[in-house]
Amino acid sequence: MQQGRIKHSWLITLALVATPSMACQWSAEQLVGDYDATEQAGFFETFALDADGGFQSWLHERPDANGEWQLDDQCVLQISVTGLDNPIVLTVQSLSDTSIELSEDGQVTSYQRLSN
Secondary structure, X not given: OHHHHXXXXXXXXXXXXXXXXXXXXXXXXXXXXXXXXXXXXXXXOEEEEOOOOEEEEEEOOEEXXXXXXXXXXXXXXXXXXXXXXXXXXXXXXXXXXOEEEEEEOOEEEEEEEEEO
């Protein structure tokens, strides 16, 4: 009986440790829009996140990449670009009506929202 209690207690502790403390405060619908990098260091110069999950980017005002995107419950934006084996993984740091901040490996880039 004691062994069962210890095992049960351990599983509860593991579940609490493995469960993130906070879910993403933004929804995929809130990310839909067109964005332009405010800095040279941006992963994309200009990009669009469509309501149907479509993704497009432009470099020097010319089409650059396209694919699909999704946002998980930890604010991780995963972009699967056509022709790339691995998705681009960015974390949403902040979002407003006028901008979004995305990070990759600790590097934060700000983008101005052009439309939504």
